[in-house]
Amino acid sequence: MGGLLRYLFGPGKIEEHVNPHLVAAWSGPGQLPSLEPPAGPTGRHDIRNLARLLEQPVRAGRNPPQKFVWHASVRNHITDRILSDSQWAHIAAEMVAAVGIAPHGDPDAVRWVAVRHADDHIHIVATLVRQDGETVWAWNERLKAQTAARDLEQRYGLHQVGPVDHTSHRRPTAAEQNKSHRQGRPEIPRDRLRREVRAAAAAAIDENDFVDRLRSAGVLVRLRHSTINPDEVTGYAVGLPDHHTSTGETVWYGGGRLAPDLTLPQLRRRWDSGPGMSPHGDARHAGQPGTRHRANAFRRATTAANDGARHLAGMQPSDWDGIASLAEAAGDVLASTARAFEGRRGGPLTDASETFDRATREPHRRRPGRLHPASGQLRSMSRLISTVGRLTSDDDTAAALQLVLRMSMIADNVATLREAQDRIHQARAARIVAERLRRIATASRSQVPLPADRAYTAAVRPSEERAARRTS
Known part of the structure; x- marks a missing residue:
């Protein structure tokens, strides 16, 4: 406990801690002044008394756990307003109550404090032994804390993160x-x-x-x-x-x-999702991928993507399976296109492809039961693109950039449908990708002239009109 408090009341690793102080504690707001660690002439806080008070139940407890410190940070989004100390105090109390270590109105709950040393977040520190000597086991505290955070976002009018749906891939530890x-x-x-x-x-x-x-x-x-x-x-x-x-x-x-979508059962469903390419078709025996063949492959993929975008524009939010299967197939096309553009090292298009994957995933690994007929054609185009290799000329690059524009159209329509489904994470991912893809294509126009893209406006309009009607 002493080491953690010393860090929270210290200057931080890069002097980022500003005015560290308590905003809440187990004993209520009236005791905060007596609990506040005093600062010496050098500005260093003496945390010994606070650490001793927090650890008292642990020393007096019956068979306390070896690891008895519970620590959580609660941070606002960069776009949120600055909250007051009293607002953060209420948030801290709601958090410790939600995870079950300090329920409201329980005088024998664990001892805890909330430390603030920045405008946008607080740290909650507690010991896991109640004041009556019993140990508290914070089961599933992450899910409980996240559920409480979603409620607090609405109550305070903060940035809505969205519920946990297990669609994000695992980040590196x-x-x-x-x-x-x-x-x-x-x-x-x-x-x-x-x-x-x-x-x-x-x-x-x-x-x-x-x-x-x-x-x-x-x-x-x-x-x-x-x-x-x-x-x-x-x-x-x-x-x-x-x-x-x-x-x-x-x-x-x-x-x-x-x-979540790269398990073997999920991949098998993907490979069995439609007519696609046969082992004797375009994907395996496309011939030498010359410039002309490469450009034609991207033109065919652009036509398929345009059909997919048109189908998405006409869908209703209730068509879960159709949206999921088309979006997933479009994600394959984008992945193959990114590899043709940027190779194995990746780049902005590869990053956009990875972001779009989040928009295609169903919550809690739900699998589409009925696949849209157009998804098979999109997958076959993904396989065809994978055979043509890296782009080498202005002609095939121009054809590929037309496909990138069509993919931005698909991403726009997916975003609108996900918003209508209240799928916050997927909608945000799709909207981000749509903007990135347009930016990539626009930045390339100065180097590779593209033909007029009238179909984009026509095909994306239905979903935008549906969003406008819902907003009004």
Whole structure:
């Protein structure tokens, strides 16, 4: 407890802590002045008395836990107004009550304080032993705290984050980031593997093709077999040849550890989602990908994307399966297009593709039961684009940029539909991608002239009109 309080009342790692002080405590606002750590002549706060008071129930408790400190930070969005100390005090009290460690009106609850050393956030610190000596186990405190935060956002008119829906991919941990930095890696292995797996999945026609593409990209693949039927493959894991544990073993990542939609069952559903390319069709035997062939491939994909955008523009928010299947197929097209533009190292288009994936995912890993007929054609175009290689001329680049504009149209329509479904995370992701794609295409116009794009305005208008009617 002493080390944590010393940091919270200290200057911070880069002198970012300004005027650290208490805004709330277990004993109520009347006792705050007596609990406030005094500052010495050098400005350093003496936290010893506060730490002692917080730890008293732990020392007197019956069989206290070895790790008895509970710590949470509550931060506002950058666009939120600055809250007062009394408002932050109310937020802190609601948080500790919501997670169950200090319910309202319980005089024997744990001891806790809320420290503020910046305009936009507070830190809540508590000990996990009640004042009656019993230990508190904060089960599922993250979900409970997030639920309380969603309620507080509405009550205070703050930025709406949206409910937890398990559609975000797993971010690299601090340990992964530090290890990559020490090793001088340009990219964290988890992020690189997710990009390689997504590109292979978008281009593959079946499971074997998927594994072959990964291995051709220099990725290690390990298949998991059923314990009941050894011939049945139930999952997979990927790794990098130069990424090892301290004992020299390969660090493996299962598909679900990379993103919710990259598990083997989800990928199998994707490959079986429509007519697509046959092993003897365009995807495997496209011939030598010359400039003319490459430009034609992107023109065909643009036509398919335009059809997909038109279908989305005419959909109702209640058509969950149709929206999800079309958006997911469009995500494959965008992933293949990004690889053709930027290669394996990625760039702004690859980043946009990864962001759009969030817009395509269904909450709680729900799978579409009925796939839209146009999704199969979009997937076949994704596989076709993957065969043509990197862009080499103004002609094929211009054709590819037309496809990027069409993809921004799809992203706009997906955003409007997600907003109507109250899917905040997906709507924001799609809206961000639409703007990025238009910016990418516009920035390239000065280098590669594009033909007039009249279909964009016509196809995107229905969804925009629907949004306008809903707003009014």
